[in-house]
Amino acid sequence: MAFKTLGQFIIEKQADFPYAKGELSRLLRDIGIAAKMINREVNKAGLADILGEVGQQNIQGEEQKKLDVYADEQFIEALSRGGECCYIASEEHEDGIDLSIYPTNQEGKYIVCIDPLDGSSNIDLNVSVGSIFSIYRRKRYGVPIQMDEILQYGHEQVAAGYVIYGSSTMLVYSTGKGVNGFTLDPSIGEFCLSHPDMKIPTDGTIYSVNEGNYLKFPQYIKDYIKYCQQEDANSKRPYTSRYIGSMVADLHRTLVVGGIFLYPETAQHPQGKLRLLYECSPMAFIIEQAGGKAISVSTNVSEIKPQTLHQRAPIVIGSKHMVEKVEQIMLLHQENSETL
Numbered sequence: 043m044a045f046k047t048l049g050q051f052i053i054e055k056q057a058d059f060p061y062a063k064g065e066l067s068r069l070l071r072d073i074g075i076a077a078k079m080i081n082r083e084v085n086k087a088g089l090a091d092i093l094g095e096v097g098q099q100n101i102q103g104e105e106q107k108k109l110d111v112y113a114d115e116q117f118i119e120a121l122s123r124g125g126e127c128c129y130i131a132s133e134e135h136e137d138g139i140d141l142s143i144y145p146t147n148q149e150g151k152y153i154v155c156i157d158p159l160d161g162s163s164n165i166d167l168n169v170s171v172g173s174i175f176s177i178y179r180r181k182r183y184g185v186p187i188q189m190d191e192i193l194q195y196g197h198e199q200v201a202a203g204y205v206i207y208g209s210s211t212m213l214v215y216s217t218g219k220g221v222n223g224f225t226l227d228p229s230i231g232e233f234c235l236s237h238p239d240m241k242i243p244t245d246g247t248i249y250s251v252n253e254g255n256y257l258k259f260p261q262y263i264k265d266y267i268k269y270c271q272q273e274d275a276n277s278k279r280p281y282t283s284r285y286i287g288s289m290v291a292d293l294h295r296t297l298v299v300g301g302i303f304l305y306p307e308t309a310q311h312p313q314g315k316l317r318l319l320y321e322c323s324p325m326a327f328i329i330e331q332a333g334g335k336a337i338s339v340s341t342n343v344s345e346i347k348p349q350t351l352h353q354r355a356p357i358v359i360g361s362k363h364m365v366e367k368v369e370q371i372m373l374l375h376q377e378n379s380e381t382l
C-alpha cells in the first residue's frame with residue numbers, strides 16, 4: 043500500500059484552514075526539507091574521522107561544522123527561502139533573526155521558534171536527538187516585528203512539531219486538529235504518514251526524570267517519585283524508570299506508549315532547565331493535542347506568558363492521569379503548608 047507523503051497530507055488538510063491560502067502548508071513543507079537535510083548529516087555523525095572533526099577541513103575541503111550549527115543553518119536557509127516565515131527565534135542565537143527586512147519574507151505570516159538540534163550532546167553517543175519547532179501567527183504588517191509577537195502564549199501556537207533522528211527518522215506535528223506522525227522513507231526521500239491521529243494513553247507505567255537531581259527536587263516531586271516506586275498491584279506500580287536525556291526521544295516514547303516526563307524546578311534552578319518557547323511550549327502543544335497534559339508547577343505550560351526568548355520553565359508532561367496525580371500531591375502540599 044503506497045503511503046501518503048507529508049506533502050500530499052498537508053495539501054489534503056489545507057481545507058482545515060479556510061482562510062489560509064497555503065502559506066502554512068508551504069511553511070511545514072520547508073521545515074520538512076530542513077529535516078531531511080539534517081537527517082542526512084546526523085546519520086553520518088559517527089564518521090567524524092572521515093568527515094573531519096569540528097573546526098577542521100573535511101575531505102571535501104569544507105569546514106566541518108558542529109551538527110547543531112549545521113541544523114540551525116538548514117532551518118534558517120529553508121525558512122528564509124520559503125518566504126512564509128518573517129522571524130526566527132532559535133536556541134542557537136541570543137537574539138532572534140528578523141527575516142521581515144528581506145523583500146522575500148516581508149509579508150511572511152508566521153514566526154518560528156526552533157531548537158534546531160535538541161540533545162546534541164548525545165550525538166557522539168549515538169543516542170537519538172531531535173529538532174523542535176513552534177509556529178505563531180504574526181500580529182502586524184508593514185512595521186518591524188515587535189517582541190510581543192514573538193513572546194506569545196503557548197495556547198496561541200498555530201502549529202508545533204518535532205523531528206526525531208533515531209532508529210528511523212520521524213516528523214510528528216499538529217496544527218491544532220490532532221497529531222500525525224510521518225516516517226522518512228530514505229529510498230524515496232519522503233516523509234510518509236505512518237502514525238495517523240496519534241493519541242497518548244491516558245495512563246502509563248513509565249516515569250522519566252533525571253533522578254540524579256532527586257535531593258534537589260521540591261518535596262511534592264520527591265513524593266511523586268516515591269509514589270512511582272511503591273509496590274501497588276492495582277495501579278501496576280512500581281513503574282519503570284526510563285530516561286534517555288534527549289527530550290524529543292523521552293517525549294516521543296511517552297506519546298507512543300504513555301508515561302510521564304518531568305524536568306522540575308530545583309532551589310538552584312527555580313525555572314528548571316528546559317526552554318519555554320522552543321522546547322516546553324511546542325511539546326506541550328503536541329502532547330495536549332494527543333490527549334495528554336503539560337503543567338509547569340501550578341499552571342498549564344500553555345498559559346505561561348513568556349518574558350524573554352530563552353526563558354526556562356519547569357515541566358511535568360505526559361499521560362493525563364499521571365500528570366493529574368502530580369497535581370494532586372502538589373495540592374496536598376499546598377494545603378498542608380497553608381494550615382501550618
Ligand code: P6P
Nearest residue numbers: 160161162163252287288289290
Ligand atoms: P539533564 C538535552 O541537553 C536537554 O536539553 C533535553 O533534550 C533533555 O531532556 C535535557 O536537556 C537533559 O538534561 O540535566 O537531565 O542532562
